[in-house]
Amino acid sequence: MNRNPLETIMGALVLLVAAVFLVFAYTTADLRQVKGYPLSASFTKVGGLTVGGEVRLAGIQIGSVTGQRLDPKTFEAVVDMSLLDSVRLPTDTRAVITSDGLLGGSYVKLIPGTDEAKLEPGDALRYTQDYQSLEDLVGEIIFLATQPAGASGGPN
Template sequence: MSNRLIESLAGAAVIAVAVGFAAFSYSRAGLESVDGYELSASFNRVDGLVVGNDVRISGVKVGSVTAQDLNPQTYMAVVKMTVRSDVELPLDSSAKIASDGLLGGKFVSLEPGGDVDMIVPGGEIEYTQGSVNLEELIGQVIYSSGSSSAKSE
């Protein structure tokens, strides 16, 4: 009887620690939604970008990706994002899909421009750069190094 009580208490302690760890991880992960205004941007590629990814300026999170869709006329990926209401972006700002290191996740990096007029809520960022496909780059490096070694022989 006392063995079952000890096992039950040990199990309850393990569950309590797991719940505490999950709550701590969630609070530190920065998964909370960002209140602000919506912007959109069209990209030729958004490989690896998903709803919920960060929107950053100078590495600081200022928003989140809220939706992705395909424009049927231009075949461009349209990314909708929210940006904090205290962050105003000039009209000539740019957006690019960047990566958190070699194996890290993707995020939208905003580069503020110098225009005196600001993008209105619901507006679109005109200047964009899509994500870089790492597999294609590696394939190009392998192909180019293979063909140059064949020429030297």
């Protein structure tokens, strides 16, 4: 078979551009897990949270989800996280699983408390708020809208 040299050069060029794109995407995506100290939190439902997901404080990634497991006694989902060593949070910090927009994934949002004592490596966050899906919110709105007047227990 005779190959046209132009086809070979164009094929090599396409492969080179693809390799450059992959290197660029990998270096800018910041896909690595945050190394730091471990924390955990328990939730009744975690939605679409995945291992490798972000842990954010004030919108800035300060950690990542390192694992998920089911507590056999309480049947709650336990989320293991790793936080940057430079970020020491108060013991009354609250963890909320929230969504990153309609099409975005879930992440753990940390809301720092005011306690003087700080969380230590391996501690569990005591204050958590479960993931609330869009379907749950729509269901609540429909339920409230279909209630007869005065059925909510409020003033008539």
